[in-house]
Amino acid sequence: MLDAFAKWVVTTRLSAFVTGRPWVWPASETLHFIGLCLLVGAVGLMDLRMLGVAKRIPFAPLFRLVPWGVLGFAINLVTGVLFLAGHPEQYVHNGAFQLKMFFVLLAGINVVLFNLTVFRKTAALGPGDDAPTGARIMAAVSLFLWFGVMYLGRMLPYIGNSF
Amino acid sequence: MNIWLEQTAFGTWVREGSSFWGYPTILFLHTVGMACVAGFAAIVDLRVLGVASDIPLSPIDRLFPIMWAGFWVNALSGTALYIADATTKFTNPAFAVKMTFVALGVVTVHLLRTRVIRHPAADTGPMPAGAKLLAATSLVCWLGAITAGRLMAYVGPVSGLPIN
Numbered sequence: 001m002l003d004a005f006a007k008w009v010v011t012t013r014l015s016a017f018v019t020g021r022p023w024v025w026p027a028s029e030t031l032h033f034i035g036l037c038l039l040v041g042a043v044g045l046m047d048l049r050m051l052g053v054a055k056r057i058p059f060a061p062l063f064r065l066v067p068w069g070v071l072g073f074a075i076n077l078v079t080g081v082l083f084l085a086g087h088p089e090q091y092v093h094n095g096a097f098q099l100k101m102f103f104v105l106l107a108g109i110n111v112v113l114f115n116l117t118v119f120r121k122t123a124a125l126g127p128g129d130d131a132p133t134g135a136r137i138m139a140a141v142s143l144f145l146w147f148g149v150m151y152l153g154r155m156l157p158y159i160g161n162s163f
Numbered sequence: 164m165n166i167w168l169e170q171t172a173f174g175t176w177v178r179e180g181s182s183f184w185g186y187p188t189i190l191f192l193h194t195v196g197m198a199c200v201a202g203f204a205a206i207v208d209l210r211v212l213g214v215a216s217d218i219p220l221s222p223i224d225r226l227f228p229i230m231w232a233g234f235w236v237n238a239l240s241g242t243a244l245y246i247a248d249a250t251t252k253f254t255n256p257a258f259a260v261k262m263t264f265v266a267l268g269v270v271t272v273h274l275l276r277t278r279v280i281r282h283p284a285a286d287t288g289p290m291p292a293g294a295k296l297l298a299a300t301s302l303v304c305w306l307g308a309i310t311a312g313r314l315m316a317y318v319g320p321v322s323g324l325p326i327n
Contacts, residue, residue, distance in 0.1 A: 040202045
């Protein structure tokens with residue numbers, strides 16, 4: 001199934017766009033790292049605050065950074081799709097890639113759970129307040145998953161065979 | 164000098180050692196450091212430029228030790244990566260551009276902390292004149308450093324692809 005997917009992907013116009021123009025891959029790599037910084041900067045700061053760093057920041061204004069984290073994620077989703085479209089053979093059987101995607105999925109589930117459970121309670125907290133235990137656990141999970149995503153992404157050429 | 168650096172036992176180990184703990188791990192550390200420095204610098208810059216302007220400035224001071232830790236991780240991991248491929252990196256124009264942006268970026272981060280975040284009236288009065296220009300310069304420097312750093316793998320003399 002993965003091979004059929006890879007075979008189909010390389011026939012798409014998107015794949016031709018990525019492989020046919022020499023600037024697309026370097027530009028996408030650059031944007032992927034900029035997106036990484038935006039995502040980890042915004043999400044990391046919110047996670048650290050929940051874990052007790054910079055406690056004098058109230059949560060409500062901090063959550064206004066969420067769109068910037070989402071922007072970083074969107075940049076990386078688009079550029080990631082370009083990588084996959086251009087050279088699917090590098091990724092579909094790559095264990096590091098598969099685990100990376102699983103971590104991204106878990107991070108997404110973590111965000112949904114956070115919103116469904118302690119988001120309201122946390123957003124109401126002011127300067128100096130401690131985040132609820134549930135929020136602390138989800139913040140630690142979030143940091144672990146995103147740094148795991150970075151690790152697995154960096155290992156793509158070494159555990160697997162992509163560049 | 165650069166040829167000698169490359170041929171040191173350390174340079175050879177980083178570049179050619181089959182150890183998983185050599186090149187890949189150093190690259191990962193370099194990425195973590197980048198996220199800590201450029202990621203948090205970007206958030207501080209955006210805040211100073213007016214994003215989420217109800218976040219108080221003074222508690223942001225707590226982020227700077229993390230940014231400096233990230234900087235030192237990258238100074239060390241970057242030195243190791245340089246030693247491994249000194250001759251190609253030295254002659255790659257993107258490397259010089261990157262170092263310039265990093266040096267300027269470090270200055271802007273220091274100035275943002277001392278002049279804006281630690282300003283006595285940080286949370287009460289208006290921001291000092293030039294704060295936004297400083298933040299915009301910082302943002303440009305880190306975007307430039309990341310871009311030049313990534314392009315080192317594509318322009319000019321490129322270090323040999325690390326072995327699998």
